[in-house]
Amino acid sequence: MTFHLSQRSRERLKGVHPDLVAVVEAAIGRTSVDFMVTEGLRTSARQAELVRAGASRTLNSRHLTGHAVDVAAWVDGQVRWDWPLYPRIAEAFKAAAAAAGTPLIWGGDWPRLRDGPHFELDRKAYP
Numbered sequence: 001m002t003f004h005l006s007q008r009s010r011e012r013l014k015g016v017h018p019d020l021v022a023v024v025e026a027a028i029g030r031t032s033v034d035f036m037v038t039e040g041l042r043t044s045a046r047q048a049e050l051v052r053a054g055a056s057r058t059l060n061s062r063h064l065t066g067h068a069v070d071v072a073a074w075v076d077g078q079v080r081w082d083w084p085l086y087p088r089i090a091e092a093f094k095a096a097a098a099a100a101g102t103p104l105i106w107g108g109d110w111p112r113l114r115d116g117p118h119f120e121l122d123r124k125a126y127p
Helices: 007-012 018-030 044-053 085-100
Strands: 035-039 068-075 078-080 104-106 118-121
Touching: 007 035, 018 035, 018 068, 018 085, 018 118, 068 085, 085 104
Parallel strands: none
Antiparallel strands: 035 068, 068 078, 068 118, 104 118
């Protein structure tokens, strides 16, 4: 089954680096688990709000520069946060990034505070 980005997801990609947008667009065509984009570019105020709420631990997020997106698995018409869904989504993101030659970091690969919904352009290639 091939999935497609919703208009809402496309709206949430506004301000995101074009290379990351291209990876998201390619990943939706490769994934075995449908997903939606929940956040892309964030304001400093939004980032501070997330830190205060404990949903983020940094004020220096890649979301502030449009170098990161968060996604949510979309299964049977609802958002699902079950961890096993996110490595499947990440597989599609990683394959899409590799095909495009775009260095990508998945939050689920972080040794601490794994963040399955988070994908960002590698700082080494995209400072």
